[in-house]
Each structure stands twice: as C-alpha cells, then as structure tokens.
Amino acid sequence: AIQMTQSPSSLSASVGxxxxxxxxxxxxxxxxLGWYQQRPGKAPKVLIYATSRLHSGVPSRFxxxxxxxYFTLTISSLQxxxxxxxxxxxxxxxxxxxxxxxxxxxx
Amino acid sequence: EVQLVESGGGLVQPGGSLRLSCAGSGITLSDQYMxxxxxxxxxGLEWIGRTRNxxxxxxxxxxxxxxxxxxxxxxxxxxxLFLQMNSLKTEDTAVYYCTRDNSFCTGGNCFTSFDIWGPGxxxxxxx
Numbered sequence: 355a356i357q358m359t360q361s362p363s364s365l366s367a368s369v370g371x372x373x374x375x376x377x378x379x380x381x382x383x384x385x386x387l388g389w390y391q392q393r394p395g396k397a398p399k400v401l402i403y404a405t406s407r408l409h410s411g412v413p414s415r416f417x418x419x420x421x422x423x424y425f426t427l428t429i430s431s432l433q434x435x436x437x438x439x440x441x442x443x444x445x446x447x448x449x450x451x452x453x454x455x456x457x458x459x460x461x
Numbered sequence: 462e463v464q465l466v467e468s469g470g471g472l473v474q475p476g477g478s479l480r481l482s483c484a485g486s487g488i489t490l491s492d493q494y495m496x497x498x499x500x501x502x503x504x505g506l507e508w509i510g511r512t513r514n515x516x517x518x519x520x521x522x523x524x525x526x527x528x529x530x531x532x533x534x535x536x537x538x539x540x541x542l543f544l545q546m547n548s549l550k551t552e553d554t555a556v557y558y559c560t561r562d563n564s565f566c567t568g569g570n571c572f573t574s575f576d577i578w579g580p581g582x583x584x585x586x587x588x
Contacts, residue, residue: 355525386573388573388574388575390506390575392506396580397558397560397578397579397580397581398498398506398558398575398578399578400574400575400576403572403573403574404570404572404573404574407572409574409576441505441506443506443508443575445573448522449508449522449523449524449525450496450508450511451508452505452506452507452508453505454505455505455506
C-alpha cells in the first residue's frame with residue numbers, strides 16, 4: 355500500500371498568515387491526490403482534487419501543487435474558519451490511503 | 462438538496478455483525494461510485510471500500526483490514542448503499558461515513574473527489 359506522510363502534524367498560525375502543508379507519497383502517484391478539511395465532529399469536505407483543481411465553492415485562498423511523490427496545500431491568507439484538520443488522500447491505486455492529518459489552530 | 466445519511470451504528474460485541482445503511486436523497490446512488498471511510502476515535506481517516514456504479518456492475522474494492530469481513534452492497538429500489546460488517550473486532554470501533562466518489566474522466570485524464578459525505582454513524586465494538 356502507498357503510504358502518505360503529512361507534515362507538520364499540527365501548526366498554529368495567525369489570521370492572515372500563509373500556511374503550507376506537505377504530503378509525501380511512498381511511491382509516485384502522478385497527480386492523483388486530493389485534500390480534505392475536517393472540522394471537529396463533522397464529516398470531511400473536499401477542498402482540492404487532482405493535486406490542484408479547486409472544488410466548487412472552495413475559497414481561492416486554498417491552492418494545491420506537486421506531482422509524483424511531493425505535494426503541498428497552501429492557504430494564502432489564513433482565516434478563522436480554516437481551523438480544523440487537513441488530510442491528503444491518494445487515489446492512484448488501491449487501497450486508497452489518507453495522510454495522517456495536520457491540525458491547524460488559529461492563534 | 463443532495464444528501465447522504467448513514468444509519469445502523471451501535472454497540473456490538475467482538476465477533477458480532479452489524480449492517481450499516483447509507484440512504485441518498487436528491488441523488489441516484491446507482492449512477493454513482495460510492496465509498497466507505499471510517500475514523501476511529503481521535504484518529505485519522507481510513508478508506509475501507511468502494512463500489513462502482515451500475516454501469517460498472519457494482520464491482521467492489523476493499524482495504525486489507527476489512528477484506529473478507531466487510532461487504533458493500535446496494536438496493537436500487539431503496540436508493541441505498543449498505544456495509545455488512547462481520548467478525549467485528551475492537552479495532553473496528555469508529556465513525557463510519559459513506560461518501561459519493563465523483564470519479565470522472567475528461568480529455569484523457571481521470572479525476573476522483575469525495576464530494577458528498579454523510580454525517581457518519583458510530584460503531585462501537587466492545588464486550
């Protein structure tokens with residue numbers, strides 16, 4: 355199975371900060387990577403799919419990049435509503451695998 | 462409004478069985494790829510299985526951790542998806558989510574996103 359390693363596991367940043375989360379795959383997955391946001395007690399929500407495609411309705415401050423084994427999610431200007439846990443998901447091969455998550459806290 | 466709602470969670474003893482349901486409204490599930498994802502208390506997300514749509518014969522894929530114990534099925538007349546869980550273990554304790562797998566291909570490229578999720582149903586395996 356492809357292992358997805360996310361970093362950092364948690365971060366604390368101020369409103370307006372630029373935040374970057376990384377995800378590394380244990381083998382190449384092309385562009386088959388998505389990013390999901392989960393708030394406490396809620397179901398996850400898709401932010402980005404296919405590495406860089408913004409899901410409908412997701413604010414443009416979210417962006418994704420990368421290919422192969424290295425991927426990033428960037429929030430260009432952190433907002434209070436962005437607190438939560440972020441997960442990457444590879445859908446290149448079975449079993450699909452999530453990263454371990456990055457908890458984002460607002461200072 | 463498009464909605465997925467899971468049901469059937471509860472407390473079950475190790476070795477027991479449970480059947481979860483996922484009902485769709487505002488969406489025809491037989492046209493969709495559907496997946497199950499779970500989350501153990503305080504832990505991350507784990508993909509556990511996929512069923513392709515009717516056009517692809519509802520074929521399935523499973524994670525190794527549940528293969529042979531869990532089975533995904535559907536009932537088109539109820540517009541529902543099911544997860545039959547047998548031989549349950551304490552490590553199966555989790556919130557179980559069904560999610561629409563919006564897989565599509567265009568311009569020679571194929572994309573996947575889990576774009577609709579149910580609120581989840583809690584399964585506790587304990588004696």
